[in-house]
Amino acid sequence: MNQEKSVGASPKTALDYPFDAPPAPAQTIEVAPGVHWLRMPLPYALDHINLWALDDGDGWAVVDTGACTDDAIVAWRALFAKSDGRPMTRVFVTHLHPDHIGLAGWLTRKFGIRLWMSRLEYLSCRMLVSDTGREAPADAIAFLRRAGWSDVSIETYRARFGSFGKHIHALPDSYRRLRDSDTLTIGMHEWRVIVGSGHSPEHACLYCPALRLLISGDQVLPRISSNVSVTPTEPDANPMAEWLESLDRIRREVPDDVLVLPAHGECFKGLHARIDALADGQQRAFARLLALLGKPQRVVDTFPALFSRPIDETQSSLLHMATGEAVACLNYLVAQGKATCATDADGVAWYRSSHV
Structure with missing residues (x-):
C-alpha cells in the first residue's frame, strides 16, 4: 500500500550520503x-521502510513501525533478541499509511506503551480501516468514472476495495496527540514537531536542533517524490498546494546542514537542494500538463505528461495512485485559474487550459 512515485528522482551524486549502505536485516x-537506523521489509514495489530508534533513558522510543506482515514481525523479534535488554518506551508514527503505522498496535500492546501521532492521522486511519469488508461506495465509483476509468478498471477497484487495513494490526483505542511546534523530550534531547500536509492529512516530522537531525518521514525523500493525491472522500481538495x-x-525552519532521516532511501545531507529539486520538478510537471491541456483532456489522458x-x-493500485495525483495537479491548476473543468453528460470531467 505504498504511496510514493518515482517522479522527481534525484541522482545519488546530487546529495551527500554519509553511510556506505543501509543496515542489514536485524541490524542497526x-x-x-x-x-x-533500522530497516524493515515491505511487501510492495518499494520494498523497505526506514525506522528510527531513539535512546529514551530507560528504554527506546521508535519512530514508525513497518507494515503488519510476518516478515516484519520476524525482523522485530530478531532485533529484540539482539537488544540491550531495555524495553520500548513509546511509539511515534509520522502518518497513517500502513508501512508506517502497521505494527503500532502490536508494539504498543506488547510493551504496554502509548502511541504518539497527530489527531488527523490517527482518526483518518481509524476511518479507513473501518472500510475493511465494505462495498465500494457510490461516491468513489462516480469519482473514478469522472476521471475516465473504464468499466473493467472500476470492477477491479470494486473487488479490491476495503483492503487498506490488510497490513495494519488493530490500532490502540487511545493515543497521545502530536501537535505542530510541540517540543518533546526524548532521552537527553529535545525534538520539535513540524507538521506538514499534502502526502497525508497531518504528517509529523521530528527535528532535533542539538543533534542536527530531521526525521522527515515521507515529506522529503532523497530519490522519489511522495505521492500527493486527491481521494474520493474529498474530491475538490487541493493537497498539492498544501504539499508545496x-x-x-x-526549508525555512530547518537548517540545510541537518542529516535527513527519510522513510525510504538513504540518510542524506542537502535538505534545501532536495526541497528545491522537488518543487522545481513539480513546476515542470505543471508546465507539461498545461501544454497538454491545449485541448480538452480527461484525468486518465494526462498520465503521460x-x-x-x-x-x-490492469494494475489497480498503481492506476488509483496515478489518478489521485493527476487530480491533485489538475485541482491545483484550476485553483490557480490556469485551467478549467467541465463535466459531460456521462459524468466525465474534461480539463482545458484557461489560456487557449
Whole structure:
C-alpha cells in the first residue's frame, strides 16, 4: 500500500550520503548519539521502510513501525533478541499509511506503551480501516468514472476495495496527540514537531536542533517524490498546494546542514537542494500538463505528461495512485485559474487550459 512515485528522482551524486549502505536485516546503524537506523521489509514495489530508534533513558522510543506482515514481525523479534535488554518506551508514527503505522498496535500492546501521532492521522486511519469488508461506495465509483476509468478498471477497484487495513494490526483505542511546534523530550534531547500536509492529512516530522537531525518521514525523500493525491472522500481538495507549502516551511525552519532521516532511501545531507529539486520538478510537471491541456483532456489522458512510466489500467493500485495525483495537479491548476473543468453528460470531467 505504498504511496510514493518515482517522479522527481534525484541522482545519488546530487546529495551527500554519509553511510556506505543501509543496515542489514536485524541490524542497526547509529547515525548520531543515541539514534539508530533500522530497516524493515515491505511487501510492495518499494520494498523497505526506514525506522528510527531513539535512546529514551530507560528504554527506546521508535519512530514508525513497518507494515503488519510476518516478515516484519520476524525482523522485530530478531532485533529484540539482539537488544540491550531495555524495553520500548513509546511509539511515534509520522502518518497513517500502513508501512508506517502497521505494527503500532502490536508494539504498543506488547510493551504496554502509548502511541504518539497527530489527531488527523490517527482518526483518518481509524476511518479507513473501518472500510475493511465494505462495498465500494457510490461516491468513489462516480469519482473514478469522472476521471475516465473504464468499466473493467472500476470492477477491479470494486473487488479490491476495503483492503487498506490488510497490513495494519488493530490500532490502540487511545493515543497521545502530536501537535505542530510541540517540543518533546526524548532521552537527553529535545525534538520539535513540524507538521506538514499534502502526502497525508497531518504528517509529523521530528527535528532535533542539538543533534542536527530531521526525521522527515515521507515529506522529503532523497530519490522519489511522495505521492500527493486527491481521494474520493474529498474530491475538490487541493493537497498539492498544501504539499508545496509544507516543503517551503521545512526549508525555512530547518537548517540545510541537518542529516535527513527519510522513510525510504538513504540518510542524506542537502535538505534545501532536495526541497528545491522537488518543487522545481513539480513546476515542470505543471508546465507539461498545461501544454497538454491545449485541448480538452480527461484525468486518465494526462498520465503521460505527469509520470515517467506507462500506467497500466490492469494494475489497480498503481492506476488509483496515478489518478489521485493527476487530480491533485489538475485541482491545483484550476485553483490557480490556469485551467478549467467541465463535466459531460456521462459524468466525465474534461480539463482545458484557461489560456487557449
